[in-house]
Amino acid sequence: MRWPAAGETRAPYRVYEDQVLYAQEQERIFRGPVWSFLGLAAEVPAAGDYKATFVGDTPVVLTRDSAGALHCWVNRCAHRGALVCRELRGNVGANGTHTCVYHQWAYDAAGKLVGVPFRKGLGGKGGYPADFDMAGHGLQQLRVDTVGEMIFGTFDSATLPLREYLGAEHCANIERLFGRPITVLGHARQYFSGNWKLYAENSRDSYHGGLLHLFYPTFGIYRQGQRGWVHLSDNKLHQLLQVCKPADDQSIEHYQQASARKAESDAQLEAPEILRWIPELGGEISLTIHSMFPNVVLQQISNTLAVRQIQTKGLEGTELVWTFYGFADDSPALTAHRLKQHNMVGPAGFISMEDGEAVNICQQGIAGSLDATSVIECGGSSTDSMEVMGVDENGVRAFWAGYRRLMGL
Numbered sequence: 001m002r003w004p005a006a007g008e009t010r011a012p013y014r015v016y017e018d019q020v021l022y023a024q025e026q027e028r029i030f031r032g033p034v035w036s037f038l039g040l041a042a043e044v045p046a047a048g049d050y051k052a053t054f055v056g057d058t059p060v061v062l063t064r065d066s067a068g069a070l071h072c073w074v075n076r077c078a079h080r081g082a083l084v085c086r087e088l089r090g091n092v093g094a095n096g097t098h099t100c101v102y103h104q105w106a107y108d109a110a111g112k113l114v115g116v117p118f119r120k121g122l123g124g125k126g127g128y129p130a131d132f133d134m135a136g137h138g139l140q141q142l143r144v145d146t147v148g149e150m151i152f153g154t155f156d157s158a159t160l161p162l163r164e165y166l167g168a169e170h171c172a173n174i175e176r177l178f179g180r181p182i183t184v185l186g187h188a189r190q191y192f193s194g195n196w197k198l199y200a201e202n203s204r205d206s207y208h209g210g211l212l213h214l215f216y217p218t219f220g221i222y223r224q225g226q227r228g229w230v231h232l233s234d235n236k237l238h239q240l241l242q243v244c245k246p247a248d249d250q251s252i253e254h255y256q257q258a259s260a261r262k263a264e265s266d267a268q269l270e271a272p273e274i275l276r277w278i279p280e281l282g283g284e285i286s287l288t289i290h291s292m293f294p295n296v297v298l299q300q301i302s303n304t305l306a307v308r309q310i311q312t313k314g315l316e317g318t319e320l321v322w323t324f325y326g327f328a329d330d331s332p333a334l335t336a337h338r339l340k341q342h343n344m345v346g347p348a349g350f351i352s353m354e355d356g357e358a359v360n361i362c363q364q365g366i367a368g369s370l371d372a373t374s375v376i377e378c379g380g381s382s383t384d385s386m387e388v389m390g391v392d393e394n395g396v397r398a399f400w401a402g403y404r405r406l407m408g409l
């Protein structure tokens, strides 16, 4: 595939429809020189805890060993390839093992092979050769590192250290949103019938925020014109979008004049407290959408704090796994408020179900038009940060710049 001469202002629709490209992405991106999000430390707090997840298509397991160290290994038995771990999460005990159900090869938390049934055979017959090397048949390990609560893994031994990969400013935001011990409040899963890159673009696309998601402007949570900024990392891979709380109680008329669609100004909420922002984290920022390449978005939408992990499910499927959290020292009232406010996001939420639909209708619309391209010219051709958020697609172009570099396109 040749990228259009117009560069990042055009994405060829073939990029969402080509099986060969999809396989190359698994190799050059997900198993390549990037750090993929695996989970939160609070999801595996105790020795023996584990969580099964994915890096791209590859099933992996995140574990904590008896000394408290984190590990991640490919969930593929070294014997004949079966999934070793078949549960979503759990605990095998501090010194417990992960045992493959097929022939019961057993592995420790780090993925080291520690047990092979009938290794010496039975009655002098069968079994493994005398020089069979247990150390050479462990599970494939990933490098693991953390910033704040967030745990990342990489397949590539040459990937830059995690902090350099994310950049100082982006690490600082993670630390801001995980400034003290957290409590995981729950999970949700959202399936999109569309390619993962349509969602990667969507999460970096500030243009659609107040247009697709009418709940935002209708109820004054966000509208174009609120003070905010969009910061792209130097490598163009990660985007930090932040918006400050509205400076006044400006009516929606201003929004209605500028918008192509009219906000539904007569809509009423039965539970208006869902909109309330209880100031926290010591600042004016009330909205943060932090997209980290390739597979996670960290969000603060009012008091709804969550990470969204992007899992590829084939060329035309994507699963978004949401993990909602609060802080361990939250009052019961604040926890109740967060739980109620979670109704804004997730698969059945007032806001983010629409992103799933947007991904779906793009995938449907491009069918049969492999040689056509999108038009990504809002804000010109820049891929730079914006100190004052305007109306632009800089982050979408930046995504393609990073993608092209990794893919050699």
Ligand code: FES
Pocket (backbone or CB within 6 Å): 077, 078, 079, 080, 081, 082, 100, 101, 102, 103, 104, 105
């Ligand atoms: S496939 Fe796992 S023990 Fe045989």
Ligand SMILES: [Fe+2]
Pocket (backbone or CB within 6 Å): 202, 208, 209, 212, 213, 352, 354, 355
């Ligand atoms: Fe959206």
